[in-house]
Amino acid sequence: MLISEPRTVPAAAAVDPPFVQPRLRVLDLLRFVAAMAVVLFHFGETRAWGTVNAFPALSGVTMFGSYGVRLFFMISGFVILMSAWGRTPGEFVVSRIARLYPAYWASVIILGGIALMGFITDHRPTLSELLANLTMFQHGLRIRDLEIVYWTLWHELVFYVMIACFAVVGITYRRVLGFMGGWIFLLALAERLDISVLKVGLAQFGAPYFIAGMSLYLIYRFGNSLLPWLFVGLAYAFGLVQLLGEGPSAIKRFGEPLGTALVVGVISLMFLVMILVALGRLDGIDWRGLTLLGALTYPLYLFHHHVGFLMIQWLNPVLGHRVTLPVVIGIVLVVAWAVYRFVEVPAQPRLKAALSRSLKIAD
Secondary structure (H helix, E strand, O other): OOOOOOOOOOOOOOOOOOOOOOOOHHHHHHHHHHHHHHHHHHHHHOHHHOOOOOOOOOHHHHHHHHHHHHHHHHHHHHHHHHHHOOOOHHHHHHHHHHHHHHHHHHHHHHHHHHHHOOOOOOOOOOHHHHHHHHHOOOOOOOOOOOOHHHHHHHHHHHHHHHHHHHHHHOOOHHHHHHHHHHHHHHHHHHHHHOOHHHHHHOOOOOHHHHHHHHHHHHHHHHOOOHHHHHHHHHHHHHHHHHHHHOOOHHHHHHOHHHHHHHHHHHHHHHHHHHHHHHOOOOOOOOOOHHHHHHHHHHHHHHHHHHHHHHHHHHHHHHHOHHHHHHHHHHHHHHHHHHHHHHHHHHHHHHHHHHHHHHHHHHO
C-alpha cells in the first residue's frame, strides 16, 4: 500500500527539481472536517445548555472532536512546508500575515465588542487583554486569550517562525530531514531536562503533528524514501506518548483498555488519511466546492465558540436541544461565510500587497 511512483526525481538528487504544485482540494475538505469536529466537541460540551449531559450518547463520539486540532497541525506541517518551499523568508512571512490576521482581527474586535456589551462566555475582557489579543502574541505575554480557541494560534505562530528562519538558509530535501531530526532530538532533550524555554520554543504540543505533516509532504513531492517514513513513525510515536500521558478523557469515560484503543484508533486514522493524501490516493477528491469549505474553515474556527454559546443560550429554552444544535451549526456556518466574504476576500490581497511594498522599500 505504501509504494508509489516518485512525482519528480528520486529524493537523493543533489538539487531539488522544479515542482508544479497542484491544488489539493482534499486538504480543504480535511481542514473543514477538522474544524467541524472541534465545533461539535465544543457544542456538545458547552455549559450553555444548562447541563453537562445535554447529549449523553452523542458526546461519546463528539468528545474526540478535540483531536481535530491535531489534524489541523498535521495539515499545517504539510501545507506550510509546501508554501515556504522556493520562497524568500519575506515572501513567506507576508503570505502568512495576510492569511491569518484579517479574520483574526475581525474576531477580536467583534467578539471583544460583544463581550464588552455583556454577552460573554467566560469573562468580560479588559482593555489590556483586548490590545494584547490583537497582536496574536497574548499567549507569549501570559495574557488570557479572548477566545478559547486562540491558544492553538500560538503554536502555529511558533511553527511559522521556525519555518521562516529555516527559509533564510534555503529549504531543500536534505535540510528538511536535518531540520526535523534536530527538532525531534531537542524535543526529547527538553522533556528529559525539563527545559521550559525549549518546550515553548519547539511548539511541544503540536510538534509531532507538524513533523508528520512535513515528512508526508516530502513523500508527496519526492516519492517514497525511507527517512521520511521513519520521521512519520517517530512523529506518530511521539504524538501518542504525549497524548496518552495527558490522561485522555476517553480513558476516564470508557476505561483503560477500550479508551486507550479508541484514542489510538482516532490518531491512527488521522495519520492514515494524511498518508493517503501523501501517496496521491485521494487526488480524485477534487470537487471545486471544497475550496469554499476550506475557505470557511478559519473563520468558522475563530467565531464558532462565542457565537454558538450565545445562540444556544438564547434558542435552547425555546427550541430544545435537538433542534437548537443543527440550527446553531447553520448559524455559525453563515457567520463564517460572512467573515470570509466581507473580511477576508477584500482584506487579504490588500494587506499582502501593502506588506510586499514595504519589503521592497526596505530593500
